[in-house]
Amino acid sequence: xxxxxxxxxxxxxxPFVTSTVTVFRTMAGCELRCGKPxxxxxxxxxxxxxxxxGLSGKALGTVVLSLGGPVALRVTEAMLHELPAKIDSDVxxxxxxxxxxxxxxxxxQLEHLQMSLSLPNVIxxxxxxIAFPGDVTPIGVPFDCSWGPVCVQFGLSEKGN
Amino acid sequence: xxxxxxxxxxxxxxPFVTSTVTVFRTMAGCELRCGKPxxxxxxxxxxxxxxxxGLSGKALGTVVLSLGGPVALRVTEAMLHELPAKIDSDVxxxxxxxxxxxxxxxxxQLEHLQMSLSLPNVIxxxxxxIAFPGDVTPIGVPFDCSWGPVCVQFGLSEKGN
Numbered sequence: 207x208x209x210x211x212x213x214x215x216x217x218x219x220x221p222f223v224t225s226t227v228t229v230f231r232t233m234a235g236c237e238l239r240c241g242k243p244x245x246x247x248x249x250x251x252x253x254x255x256x257x258x259x260g261l262s263g264k265a266l267g268t269v270v271l272s273l274g275g276p277v278a279l280r281v282t283e284a285m286l287h288e289l290p291a292k293i294d295s296d297v298x299x300x301x302x303x304x305x306x307x308x309x310x311x312x313x314x315q316l317e318h319l320q321m322s323l324s325l326p327n328v329i330x331x332x333x334x335x336i337a338f339p340g341d342v343t344p345i346g347v348p349f350d351c352s353w354g355p356v357c358v359q360f361g362l363s364e365k366g367n
Numbered sequence: 368x369x370x371x372x373x374x375x376x377x378x379x380x381x382p383f384v385t386s387t388v389t390v391f392r393t394m395a396g397c398e399l400r401c402g403k404p405x406x407x408x409x410x411x412x413x414x415x416x417x418x419x420x421g422l423s424g425k426a427l428g429t430v431v432l433s434l435g436g437p438v439a440l441r442v443t444e445a446m447l448h449e450l451p452a453k454i455d456s457d458v459x460x461x462x463x464x465x466x467x468x469x470x471x472x473x474x475x476q477l478e479h480l481q482m483s484l485s486l487p488n489v490i491x492x493x494x495x496x497i498a499f500p501g502d503v504t505p506i507g508v509p510f511d512c513s514w515g516p517v518c519v520q521f522g523l524s525e526k527g528n
Binding site for chain 2: 258259260261262263266267268270295298299302322323324325326327328329330331332333334335336337338339340342361363
């Protein structure tokens with residue numbers, strides 16, 4: 207990993223924080239409290255449900271939005287006006303849509319990187335871990351809300367690295 | 368989902384099958400036997416370790432490579448000349464690299480879609496499930512080898528859908 211890569215990811219903290227806060231407020235009426243950004247280590251497990259989306263352009267990257275189960279259910283209720291009893295396809299679609307919107311909003315603020323989004327995948331599983339490539343230094347930002355924990359992790363690499 | 372999207376994904380079966388077989392043969396000396404492609408349903412769980420990578424260009428998509436634990440260890444041994452005792456960062460990197468190569472080789476065969484890759488993420492967890500967006504019809508291809516099961520799933524969507 208080059209210093210430029212680490213700096214590239216670090217430069218994106220603010221766009222990802224503001225995107226996440228705005229998307230949760232707009233889509234789910236949910237006010238997130240932002241914790242301290244951290245370097246993503248190997249052992250950090252994700253929450254129960256995670257959306258993953260890729261970015262490519264002048265930089266390559268991925269964004270992971272990870273939610274505790276209760277947050278995912280309440281966010282889906284806020285978006286669809288019905289509380290799902292468990293993590294079902296509506297919840298999966300809602301998490302995918304939030305992931306897509308957060309990445310889309312962040313990339314709009316990182317216009318100089320001319321990135322476009324891929325499609326979101328959503329991972330469900332109590333003990334899943336999501337690793338980034340060894341040559342990027344992903345950064346995570348923890349959030350908290352009245353429904354439980356939320357986390358956004360992202361890593362970017364200059365093209366060709 | 369439009370019929371065009373389903374057809375777009377179906378048209379990609381051969382490029383993804385040949386890419387997967389070639390990458391496993393070249394990188395790990397591993398001969399894969401290809402099973403029957405299937406439509407990915409909600410309840411189909413992934414194997415123990417999965418690589419996910421996004422594609423964007425004239426179409427948007429994602430590719431998931433999922434491996435049973437023993438296959439992941441043996442493939443890593445073939446690539447690094449040392450058998451890992453468990454799923455560690457070497458195995459994660461090997462699975463990410465294979466995912467990247469399979470997606471890269473398939474996209475080269477789908478030149479008309481002018482897609483570029485994002486970075487791979489690797490998911491580890493015994494019972495994880497990986498869902499695609501509700502508006503694509505992902506296709507899975509099961510493979511088998513002497514080390515155990517392998518699966519490739521992919522879904523593509525025309526841009527703007």
